Amino acid sequence: MGIVTTGKGVAVHTIDCETLKRFNDEPERWLDITWGDANDEHMHLGRLKVILNNEPGALGDLSNIIAKSQGNIANINITNRTITFFDIIIDVEVKDLKHLNNVILALKSSSAISAVTRVSK
Numbered sequence: 321m322g323i324v325t326t327g328k329g330v331a332v333h334t335i336d337c338e339t340l341k342r343f344n345d346e347p348e349r350w351l352d353i354t355w356g357d358a359n360d361e362h363m364h365l366g367r368l369k370v371i372l373n374n375e376p377g378a379l380g381d382l383s384n385i386i387a388k389s390q391g392n393i394a395n396i397n398i399t400n401r402t403i404t405f406f407d408i409i410i411d412v413e414v415k416d417l418k419h420l421n422n423v424i425l426a427l428k429s430s431s432a433i434s435a436v437t438r439v440s441k
Contacts, residue, residue, distance in 0.1 A: 321340060322352075323349050363392070364416065366423070368423075368439060369437050370407075370408045370427065371405050371406070371408075373434060374401065374402065375432065381430055382433065385423075386412055386426075389423045391414050396411075405434060
């Protein structure tokens, strides 16, 4: 869902976002938005939290899986590092929600990756 914000444009939220409750009494500010149609070639950002094993080649595996899934890394941030794991926030350019879900499934199939979840921005 989109919320029109004066001076800022449209803020995009998932339908289950707690922030939307603040705008229940202002339906004129709500926009029904989508990822686009099948002919839309514009790329969109999906944000993921990845728990990556701290082992040689794991980051390479992560980037190769995304590339083989036809995604592109737009931003990557290591938020925490331990002896065994890296916590990473990664923005991936994808065509649509189905494409993002395919990237997530491909990442989950890797032995170098312990967990993948979608992050609401």
